[in-house]
Amino acid sequence: MIQNPILTGFNPDPSIVRVGDDYYIATSTFEWYPGVQIHHSRDLVNWRLLTRPLTRASQLNMLGAPDSCGVWAPCLTYADGLFWLIYTDVKRYGRTSTGGATGSASLRDFHNYLVTSPTIEGPWSDPVYLNSSGFDPSLFHDDDGRKYVLNQLWDHRPGSNRFAGIVMQEYADGRLVGKRENIFQGTAHGLTEAPHLYKRNGYYYLLTAEGGTGWNHGVTMARSRNLNGPYELHPDQTILSARHRPDAALQRAGHADLVETQDGQTYMVYLCGRPLRNRGTCTLGRETAIQPMVWGEDGWLRTLDGQGTPEMQARAPGLPEYRFDTEPVRAEFDTPQLPPAFQWLRTPWPEELFSLTARPGHLRLFGRETLGSQFKQALVARRQQSHCYSASTVVEFEPEHYQQQAGLVCYYGAAKFHYLYITHDEQAGKHLRVMTSLPNHVQTDTFTAPIALPSGVPVQLRVEVDEERLYFAYRVDGGEWQWLPQQFDASILSDEANAPGQPNFTGAFVGMACQDMSGAGLHADFDYFEYRERPYCINPRSGDAG
Structure with a gap:
């Protein structure tokens, strides 16, 4: 069995990739340096901190960044013999933790970058600047070799929905090209963010987080035959959440990503929180959990029991056990x-x-x-x-x-x-x-x-x-x-x-x-x-x- 969370303590916004027999998860580090944590596993049960790729000023300089800004929501993928890491460097978001304004409550600064490396341990390249239109960027590699950047779109205008949907634009020759398309406006849960795109059996599947990263957080799925949409909602809309389960040990579940094992099993990683008793505060921050999912006959993804609830213990994929040395105290x-x-x-x-x-x-x-x-x-x-x-x-x-x-x-x-x-x-x-x-x-x-x-x-x-x-x-x-x-x-x-x-x-x-x-x-x-x-x-x- 897998004991959740697999990455304990402050390890939010997981992005997972498998390369051969190796699994890697990248998580956010916010104002802590070096940027991005990457953990490694071979069995999805045992994990160790392997590296932090953003190590020098040309990649990341957060001097002056307010609390809870810095590196948000990395996306880690592998294609064309390279690891691709895309991330946001947030310079301003709302107000400071001391209550003072950092500027307009509407205007935010989200800068999205891309770095690459032929090996997971680097060294990683200097960053390519992508855009500043929103946060939670991800990179989708289509099966025709073309690549697309997706991110949450921020709308600062009065009376607008700040979380204005998920936008997508093609990436080629080291820059974004072509027209930016808003492919998904989100649902009534609101706060639509954390996009990841996958292709399976002729459908493009879009995974997003909605409801905010607190008690209402959840994972939403939609799909389309066409890359640019329109995207139809999953019949259950939310495929994983604890918003209606105050008794669940894992709360705040959302911001997910998918991976397939060597034999085709699908697992979903997602952020979660373990509150003090009676839905108290989450002093451990937002952590990372994982559990198996199943594709139904209707072509939609669900938890094994169909209940869509995060699990403290989850079925392991049956891979050979691969333990790491225990960290000294x-x-x-x-x-x-x-x-x-x-x-x-x-x-x-x-x-x-x-x-x-x-x-x-x-x-x-x-x-x-x-x-x-x-x-x-x-x-x-x-x-x-x-x-x-x-x-x-x-x-x-x-x-x-x-x-x-x-x-x-x-x-x-x-x-x-x-x-x-x-x-x-x-x-x-x-x-x-x-x-x-x-x-x-x-x-x-x-x-x-x-x-x-x-x-x-x-x-x-x-x-x-x-x-x-x-x-x-x-x-x-x-x-x-x-x-x-x-x-x-x-x-x-x-x-x-x-x-x-x-x-x-x-x-x-x-x-x-x-x-x-x-x-x-x-x-x-x-x-x-x-x-x-x-x-x-x-x-x-x-x-x-x-």
Whole structure:
């Protein structure tokens, strides 16, 4: 059996392709660098993170991009001996996560690009610019060798349907050619996006997502004998959704793509969310699931039971098992590259933020801008992938004043984080405290009382997360863990915890950060980072919190 989600934590908008016996899924990374995650499998059960292809400034530069902008909805295909990756770089979408306007609420900036590579691990080409008419681009390779780009069309005009349908235009000789056609206007569910086109038995099948990427999300199918339409709707219209199943463990199901196995079985990948109980917030972000589908005698695609419900456990295709090595729980920072699980924010020039060679065996973060900056922020983190986990690190940091900070952060975005940090001021000297940023119409920051720390010794920092409960601890000189008395709210680290009009599409991360608002660039050295998923929380108020 397949246990869903197959890609846990923030891994939305999946696009899947099979090349021989290998399966690859590309997912969105938004403002996190490098851009696009590609996972690999040979049995559709076991998956590993293989590569992130957008690694240099010529391909992706997100400096200044607001939260939840950046890389949206990659589409990964294979044809003519090449992997083709098409993606959106969003520069503006709605309002900032701190409530301030980024400009017009109607005008948006979506730039669509195409890169290629003969191998999945690259190097990938410099991008070809396609258009800026909307987001969620995909590339369809017709069986006559011609290629077509599809994307959601954005309409900014007053009184218009912002999601104005799915447009298609031919791609040839490195550019879009011919007339742009609107081939599908969508249905009453609205918010039509995420197009993928397939050809089967003389029909063109169009798969889209509708209803928005929240509780009403779903997968819509239509088909036509002609490439340009008209497209008739599936008799069920929606072929997968949890919108009418509040009891389903997987919610927000939509934004799908199809793949055929070597023996012709059809599987669908789709994004989903695992909310806290009673349709609470999705602190793990939007994840990726997969399940088998079946083509009926009427030529339409459905789930195996015809109910169109996402499944926590799905039938595997019977391919030979192919396992990968288990990721170590502790990153030792003993190589010149970051461990694969870790990313940073926005910039293609990470050497300005951190180094793994300045002090071998340590991750050195250079104090940069404030936590939540949209430019040069020294924050290195990994995804939260379980509702219950423990994370810890040890840091050497000797701040001289209150503008210098470093520590352990549970982070969603500029207005949603809990930060256990070391700093210094005239009254308390070197000390530890927690800063919490709460999502609201007006950003609200809260601080705990300072806890004095000795100078010249490393400090271990730890967090325990149990669904919506979050606890911090610290220790020095190998002593006992000292638990902070506060219980913090982990549920704010989610898409749903936001003020109206603020886009939130990512997920919770946990990692290390360093700031020096004075501009001096004081560094902090982290010796390791440990992340351990648990079936239950180690509650500091119980006897098992050692």
